[in-house]
Amino acid sequence: MSCLYLIVPCYNEEECIQDTVRRLSDKLSKLMENKIVDDNSRILYVNDGSSDRTWELLKKAAEKDPSHISAVSLSRNEGHQNALWCGLNVAYPEADITISIDADLQQDIDAIEKFVEKYNEGNDVVLGIRKSRNTDGFMKKMSATLYYKLMDLLGTKTVPNHADYRLLSRKALSALLEYGETQLFLRGIVANLGFNTGYVYFDVKPREKGSSKYSVSKMMSLAFNGITSLSIRPMQFMSLLGVIALIVSVIMIIKNIITFFRGEAVVGWASTVCTIWMLGGINLLCMGLLGEYIGKIYLEAKHRPVYFIMDSVNVEKEDKKDDRIPRR
Numbered sequence: 001m002s003c004l005y006l007i008v009p010c011y012n013e014e015e016c017i018q019d020t021v022r023r024l025s026d027k028l029s030k031l032m033e034n035k036i037v038d039d040n041s042r043i044l045y046v047n048d049g050s051s052d053r054t055w056e057l058l059k060k061a062a063e064k065d066p067s068h069i070s071a072v073s074l075s076r077n078e079g080h081q082n083a084l085w086c087g088l089n090v091a092y093p094e095a096d097i098t099i100s101i102d103a104d105l106q107q108d109i110d111a112i113e114k115f116v117e118k119y120n121e122g123n124d125v126v127l128g129i130r131k132s133r134n135t136d137g138f139m140k141k142m143s144a145t146l147y148y149k150l151m152d153l154l155g156t157k158t159v160p161n162h163a164d165y166r167l168l169s170r171k172a173l174s175a176l177l178e179y180g181e182t183q184l185f186l187r188g189i190v191a192n193l194g195f196n197t198g199y200v201y202f203d204v205k206p207r208e209k210g211s212s213k214y215s216v217s218k219m220m221s222l223a224f225n226g227i228t229s230l231s232i233r234p235m236q237f238m239s240l241l242g243v244i245a246l247i248v249s250v251i252m253i254i255k256n257i258i259t260f261f262r263g264e265a266v267v268g269w270a271s272t273v274c275t276i277w278m279l280g281g282i283n284l285l286c287m288g289l290l291g292e293y294i295g296k297i298y299l300e301a302k303h304r305p306v307y308f309i310m311d312s313v314n315v316e317k318e319d320k321k322d323d324r325i326p327r328r
Helices: 017-033 054-064 080-091 109-120 138-153 170-176 186-191 216-230 233-261 269-302
Strands: 004-010 042-047 069-074 097-100 125-130 166-169 197-202 309-313
Touching: 004 017, 004 080, 017 042, 017 054, 017 109, 042 054, 042 080, 054 069, 054 309, 069 080, 080 097, 080 170, 080 186, 097 109, 109 125, 109 166, 109 197, 125 186, 166 170, 170 186, 233 269
Parallel strands: 004 042, 004 097, 042 069, 125 197
Antiparallel strands: 069 309, 097 166, 125 166
């Protein structure tokens, strides 16, 4: 049997966190009773700098069940990907397998057994795929569809309808922790690890308590970060735009020369203004994209820590951990 760590990033989940703790604890107990996972398995909650009572409630839960619940709190809100990265680092020394899941439990926890089954079949990575987007509104469905198509167009390898509900074996997690990036897009990185990968399909349930903390701006930021972190194709498109602009300019020059020798009057101002606006827009777009890539290089070059742990309950001391864990 394998030692399982359930990793649960949390941000301002005061309204639902007690129910989440109860349901996940019951699920873990059943998994251990049925000998699906080892008795040393546990749940690791990562408080992502919440401003409500989330951390207070998590501490109480961890103190009440020290054998199977651990909790860490980041010094400030670092974002879902960084909170998840923290959880993976903390879990690595003890876990044979990790499964990450959102704190709102919209992702079906009954699929956890299927994840473990896929792992036992020889898969080091098991990705959770939602069966449908029926619980989403029209705009969210449309934006999600366009997002995955755009990611594919721009050369970023992602799995449609897979968020961060996934299992990683110790081998896959060890490889993942070799990445030293600060601009994390785990969905894309995991898809590029190359290990045997299985898939589990599950239904997404409506959120029972509280509201989603993933705003449109955060979703757009994650999408753009994924594109610029994993692909240089946008820069290749910039080169293509430059070639197209050059071809159009050459055609315009040839046209003007012909009309000049024919003695035809050339009005000119409209075509001049349109050309200036077109080239100006292309230049600004290209400069903006270049700025994004240069900014990422700047941030990566500084090697700043991704997070700081402010407090923890039932977590091993840092100096006792495996030396291979990145000190981020």
